[in-house]
Amino acid sequence: TEGSSRGKQQTLKVLVRVRPTNSATSEIAATVESDKVTIPKPFHDNATKAYSFDRVFGSQATQADVFSEVEVLLNDVFEGRNATVFAYGQTGSGKTHTMNAYSMGGSANNPTITLSRKDAGITYRAVDWIFEHIERYSINATVYASFLEIYNDEVYDLLPRSASAGELRKLKVMTAGRKVTIQGLSEAPVTDPAAFEKLFAVALRQRSTAGTKLNVSSSRSHFMVQMTVHIVGTQRELTSKLSLIDLAGSEDNRYTGNEGERFEESRHINASLFAIRSVVSALKENKSQIPYRNSKITQLLCDSLGGTASSLAVVCCAPELENLHPTHNSLEFAKDCCFI
Ligand code: ADP
């Protein structure tokens, strides 16, 4: 039946990336072999737990290897479908490295580090790919970039209206069915990768100013880059959107003993990550109602996750034994996201 064939259609692919260890002394808990990750079973001596996914990348994997899994989504964008890549994982697991390394630097906390082009993450590679594709096939396309931050369930525009503006613009999100409108969002036309990099730098500066104003670390908010591609062909005209998301850290916020402002922050992070999980579950079960409205992040994704959109979850894990619990939680999230 149509229902069952649709049920099997994979709208979300799951990729797990276990980063190399950054400690000379830590014991390693997560190991990778072909498309399987193995960890010691938490709270069980001498027992292990193995997880299989569509793709698993270990410490040897390059940024190019990871990007090769994104290319299929980019082809979909040029076919008129929306696409999403989101990175999930605890703080320090490699989300920013995977998504935004290069201008963001090797460390999310140190944007001044300059990496070589071969270290560039998914965002830069996607932008390069888009412009190469347009040129190779002589496509009549216009590309726009938007940069958003989602903090405490509020959406902020990271492109200032004028060069001098340091003000934060809170945006209103409206949805009608599967159509989403972000009122007042800046969409900057982009003509080439160099222009994109300039905009990205502006957005990062804005994010860091915003972080100072709101007293928030970048690992506590979601960061989203949206590339809109408008294609004018002889037969048809289409507009599609690529959303690239570096999610807030998924570590169990209850352990941090946070109060007040930080507690509020934790509550919103938990709720938004749970909302993503619920949307994916509903999609997997082919539910007629998908709970996009439970959170701003899922509301923003209602036209880009599920339906005709193609999505990739990049679940990042740290291999060290001291990170076993968050790693276990991330692998469980990844497992829940897997369509069989
Ligand atoms: P997150 O964004 O999840 O908090 P980061 O991307 O900032 O984590 O990664 C934490 C640290 O580990 C950074 O110093 C980063 O450069 C390093 N790192 C992450 N992934 C890799 C990788 N695949 N190869 C080399 N270094 C990595």
Ligand code: MG
């Ligand atoms: Mg980060």
